[in-house]
Amino acid sequence: MQERSEIIVGALVVLLVLFPLGFLVHVAPRFPGSLAGSLIGICAAILMLVPLIYVAGKRIPVVHRYFAPRVESRTLLSVHIYAGVLAPILGLIHAAHKFDSPMGISLTGIMLVLAISGYVGRYMLIQIGRGLRGRTQELAQLRTSLADAGVAHLMPETPDVPHNIVQRLFLTSAYPGTRGTSDREATIASALADVEYAVRSERVANALFGRWRKIHVILVVILYFLLILHIWSGLYYGLRWL
Template identity: 40%
Template sequence: MSETERLTVGALISVLVLVAPGFLLHEAPRFPGSLAGGLLGIAGASLFVLLLIYSLVKRSTWVRVRVSKYVSLRALLSFHVYAGVVGALLGILHSGHAYRSPLGIALVVAMLTVVLSGFVGRYHLAQLGTDLREQRERLGVLRARFDQIAAEAAAHHGGAAIVSPGPGLRALALLVSGDGVTVSGTPVLRLVGAVADLEHAIGRREAVKRALSRWTVLHIAAALVLYPLLALHIWNGIYFGLRWLR
């Protein structure tokens, strides 16, 4: 996952979120049935159908072995992400912001849920996991330094006693002699504050990660709703369109 890819997809998501409620400013009820509107709809639906390629390759060993000779799973995932966002954007433009039928509204909601849940899982949770790993590494370094200072204080500073902090620093006690709060050139209170702040930040990120850990369930459930709605929408367009031509 490159920074360029994340920024590009994030920009497309932002455009999609801004364009979706366009009915507040503009409606074009006849646009979905026009030539331009129809082409946008066909292009968007085609991209959503192509999204299934990644799911098929990922879940079928037989298919993955044969497809991986020509294209990597990572490349397919990137296509999956871009096709989903662009397909949703084309679908919103195809609607002309005329959200009047229950089918159309349900389709738009399912489409946006699929795209947004996929974005959260692909980029936000991945970045959250990276941040957590880095913070835990920094916390380990700070705790190791704290333990070293505690040992030095116990050996060389008879008037100072440092009790090593337990989880969350709830059991921390710090008694410092008149010599100050610096041990071996390290400000002890500042070090303790850094450990406490880092533990608090890790706790908040872990809570967010747990809350968003079910994104895959939401993503798949929304997709299972999306494709039947899309098929019904296409069937309605063909049926009533041919009927109108007669």
């Protein structure tokens, strides 16, 4: 079910990215102010408000207590994602490829950036989180293995260990505390270094995506500000279909 949802959302994002290119072959300057265009624009504006439900349910204690026993957080997140993708698509249909005003261009650009960055950030964060948890477990296992190998290396030699230098050169792998153990330690240490580097890299990426969340919030504020201005200007200058 989750994979199907990811495919659907991915397809909608691809449609969202390709849709603005339609202005090369089609422009309908009067459609945004028509009855159909206005209704689509109203639906887009309402859908842009829907993602706030998830944010409120996650950040505001009163709203969280209301939704927690009634709706799963995963369901709210799915609604947040679908609304965040469908709203810009309806917004682009409402615009009808009419990109001749600074506000329209800004609003369209912010919608596209928000939807694409939200999609990429959401699914990349999941992959980074899963990878970081897996790497951390692998790191703990390697450290345990290295510690065990070190203990085996420090064990006293048995009386049967040959003391002849020729025998030591050719038969060391058969005895504890000799070259075989050292090779195993070197292999584990090398793997440990690789995993530690991967964990550090993933933590850095996770920190960068933490900053991305702040940028995402700032873009959302700008979007709602432009949306309010757009609605106000439409009401102030009058609706064509009235």
